[in-house]
Amino acid sequence: MTRVSDLAQIQEVELSQRILEMAKAGVYRESLFDAFSGVASKRQVRAAIATAKQFGLRSNPALRDTDLGTYYHIDPKHYDSFQTLLEAAISPISSDDVATRLRKLTEIVQTLVRISSGVALSLLMAGSLCVLNGKLILAATIWSAALAVSLVWMLQKLMVGSFLE
Template structure:
């Protein structure tokens, strides 16, 4: 209980470090319990999942719970980002910035996907209504938006791991 409290970024880093060799959920709670609340640890585990933490269902244990491991490449990516970004902003804000960036990327991809679907449906309706030129134009817009969506999705997957 004498240990100083960890920031959310430090807790996430600890979870990822423990998962490099594999760790059970209960062990994470036991190791970090003296320096963080259960809710803070849960939040750190959820945050770590954005940086490559995954469960191995075959190794789930009744008493120890979920077994976690981390993808080495995504862990190294997290380490590099933490070192680079921590120098320019307080460590507490880094995790929030990364989560906000993920959310913004998802929102942008969803908006383009919804636009693609909307243009396709509207183009189909125009074709059925007899406005073939307008319908073809809208379908062309849907194809372009779909191509843009797939390029954005590919870039986002490469950038986020």
């Protein structure tokens, strides 16, 4: 039974990964609580066990112990898919890639703000045309939509104001 030397709180995903690594050789539930006692609460360990079950952690009822509780081992097929998913999630990104992504993100946000303003202006003009044609109820409906889209546009400008300039 190994104690985890980290004194900092570890995230549930990392805790789940450590549980899966320990379960390669087989581990009892109480041993998990003991191993992570200085790092995570029992509630966090239980949550991590639940997460690990989604990625290959299996219990073996035949090996259940009255003192140590449930015996866990891994299903290699599910474990391998978890490892692939985890590596993809935390793989480092080169600095050039980040700059390119940031530029694209900026362009996308600018486009979304422009679309909002364009739709608001279009609805405003369409409502005005309806007034000129004597369709006041339709004009009021379209102007209400224009007001709603204008509020979305103003909210977008407010939220990303300095980012776009």
